[in-house]
Amino acid sequence: MSEVTNYLCIGCPIGCRLTVEHEGEQIKDITGFACRRGRDFAEKEHTDPRRVVTTTVTLAGGQNIARLPVKSEKPVRKSEVPVICQKLQNMVVQAPVRIGQVVLPGATSDGINVVATRHVATS
Amino acid sequence: MQTTCACDVAVVGGGPAGLAAALGAKEGGAARVVLFDREKEAGGILWQCIHAGFGLHHFKEELTGPEYAQRFLDQARAAGVEIMTETFVLGIDADRRVRTLSPAHGMQVWECKAVVLAMGARERTRPAIHTPGTRPAGVMTAGLAQKLVNIMGFLPGRRAVILGSGDIGLIMARRLTLEGVEVEGVYEIMPHPGGLNRNIVQCLHDYDIPLHLSTTVSWVHGRDRVEGVTVTPVDSRLQPVPGAKGRFISCDTLLLAVGLIPENELSLQTGLALDPATGGPVVSSTMETTVPGIYACGNVLHIHDLVDYVTEEAMVAGWYAAGAVDGRRPDTIRLVRGPGIASCVPHTLSNRVEREQVIYLRVRQPMENCRLHFGEVFERRLRYAFPAETVRVTIKPEVLAEFPDGDLTVYLSE
Ligand code: SF4
Numbered sequence: 001m002s003e004v005t006n007y008l009c010i011g012c013p014i015g016c017r018l019t020v021e022h023e024g025e026q027i028k029d030i031t032g033f034a035c036r037r038g039r040d041f042a043e044k045e046h047t048d049p050r051r052v053v054t055t056t057v058t059l060a061g062g063q064n065i066a067r068l069p070v071k072s073e074k075p076v077r078k079s080e081v082p083v084i085c086q087k088l089q090n091m092v093v094q095a096p097v098r099i100g101q102v103v104l105p106g107a108t109s110d111g112i113n114v115v116a117t118r119h120v121a122t123s
Numbered sequence: 124m125q126t127t128c129a130c131d132v133a134v135v136g137g138g139p140a141g142l143a144a145a146l147g148a149k150e151g152g153a154a155r156v157v158l159f160d161r162e163k164e165a166g167g168i169l170w171q172c173i174h175a176g177f178g179l180h181h182f183k184e185e186l187t188g189p190e191y192a193q194r195f196l197d198q199a200r201a202a203g204v205e206i207m208t209e210t211f212v213l214g215i216d217a218d219r220r221v222r223t224l225s226p227a228h229g230m231q232v233w234e235c236k237a238v239v240l241a242m243g244a245r246e247r248t249r250p251a252i253h254t255p256g257t258r259p260a261g262v263m264t265a266g267l268a269q270k271l272v273n274i275m276g277f278l279p280g281r282r283a284v285i286l287g288s289g290d291i292g293l294i295m296a297r298r299l300t301l302e303g304v305e306v307e308g309v310y311e312i313m314p315h316p317g318g319l320n321r322n323i324v325q326c327l328h329d330y331d332i333p334l335h336l337s338t339t340v341s342w343v344h345g346r347d348r349v350e351g352v353t354v355t356p357v358d359s360r361l362q363p364v365p366g367a368k369g370r371f372i373s374c375d376t377l378l379l380a381v382g383l384i385p386e387n388e389l390s391l392q393t394g395l396a397l398d399p400a401t402g403g404p405v406v407s408s409t410m411e412t413t414v415p416g417i418y419a420c421g422n423v424l425h426i427h428d429l430v431d432y433v434t435e436e437a438m439v440a441g442w443y444a445a446g447a448v449d450g451r452r453p454d455t456i457r458l459v460r461g462p463g464i465a466s467c468v469p470h471t472l473s474n475r476v477e478r479e480q481v482i483y484l485r486v487r488q489p490m491e492n493c494r495l496h497f498g499e500v501f502e503r504r505l506r507y508a509f510p511a512e513t514v515r516v517t518i519k520p521e522v523l524a525e526f527p528d529g530d531l532t533v534y535l536s537e
Pocket residue numbers: 009010011012013014015016032033034035036037038039
């Protein structure tokens with residue numbers, strides 16, 4: 001018996017309604033996308049949903065700011081998002097910081113780094 | 124003491140619109156481009172928008188707000204834009220004189236060939252004032268909460284309710300959740316969401332945060348600090364459903380994400396005309412306001428949902444402000460809003476241009492598989508149209524050439 005799951009494409013602001021027809025994990029058909037990215041998203045979302053995590057960590061000695069914005073270098077498994085945030089919770093990064101600097105190496109089980117997303121000068 | 128200076132293009136505001144306008148002015152050949160920003164560092168609201176999703180159109184990659192800001196700052200500096208920070212603009216007149224005040228230079232008067240208005244928007248708070256109940260601490264706009272959490276490092280409370288489903292509200296629902304604040308739910312008075320679909324998926328669905336449509340906060344409880352709110356369903360006229368019993372929610376924080384208002388106090392000093400539909404200036408196809416030589420772009424012109432469109436529009440404004448194009452050929456087509464269209468920018472078009480024209484529209488109602496018409500000359504199919512999402516239409520020069528002079532009605536049909 002095949003089932004139908006609906007997703008909303010987050011590939012761009014159009015937000016196409018995607019429909020995945022499947023038998024358990026096995027995808028039978030994907031419809032509703034307006035471009036290739038939507039098709040790929042539906043497939044990924046159904047089998048291995050991922051997101052780029054963005055959050056902040058405590059910053060010491062930074063000019064004008066108390067938090068350093070960071071992100072995962074690549075999309076991480078949705079289930080690992082809270083785990084990463086937990087790990088970052090008690091971290092303190094010392095200014096100065098360069099954009100792209102690795103803040104937490106290998107933050108996920110598949111080795112994705114967390115990096116800084118802005119430059120910070122020392123106060 | 125006051126000094127007088129001169130420049131080709133002055134840009135007021137150093138957010139994404141101002142930075143792109145300054146770059147556009149440089150690309151358009153302006154020799155001296157000066158940008159005024161009141162903060163310690165230009166970049167505007169992008170510094171606190173730490174989430175990803177910026178730049179998909181412009182850079183073809185997904186950047187965070189700070190990364191997007193940094194790229195534009197670097198480009199503007201490299202192009203030779205003079206960025207004057209901690210500089211307040213006190214006044215702008217119709218003769219394009221800009222008065223500024225800064226710790227570094229005191230009072231200055233800038234005589235400019237062109238001025239680009241890029242002051243952005245401020246968050247709406249009015250519904251809060253209209254919300255009955257006490258006036259305790261713990262009620263704040265979503266943007267302020269964003270600044271507290273992402274830059275200053277304070278959490279606004281432990282358990283929050285969010286009123287309004289604008290993008291900042293949705294983004295903050297996720298931010299607070301990730302920082303360990305419990306978000307009870309998002310309440311939206313309208314029957315449709317105020318923010319982008321992608322944000323509803325990534326910020327609410329991903330974290331099982333419920334979105335309650337056609338519901339509003341009808342009472343705020345608590346004497347010194349918020350102790351809770353009462354939420355009540357509303358009818359189609361946005362009034363509480365008669366006889367409906369409200370529901371009490373215990374919380375210590377109420378975030379307001381109820382929309383943005385273009386910041387036009389300075390603009391009005393020039394005597395320019397505002398469009399009540401957008402809350403921003405009336406502009407021509409070159410982003411010039413009704414006052415010659417004064418241009419507008421970004422959220423001061425109309426509220427955007429994508430920074431990429433801000434960038435695109437601001438580059439156009441800056442480029443024309445630089446006077447790169449010979450003289451001012453007045454537009455000959457006036458766009459008139461017809462059925463289904465809530466707003467439309469720019470307000471006029473030219474049918475004598477050799478470049479494509481971008482038009483940004485908002486629709487009144489959510490629609491599917493509809494058609495967008497420009498008079499009887501041009502139409503485009505839209506698979507989906509939502510009030511919260513800008514419809515961006517590009518019109519090619521050969522199509523524009525067929526547009527007749529005079530009024531052209533833009534409307535939606537099934
Ligand atoms: S399918 Fe393509 S067009 Fe539709 S929302 Fe996804 S990325 Fe955008």
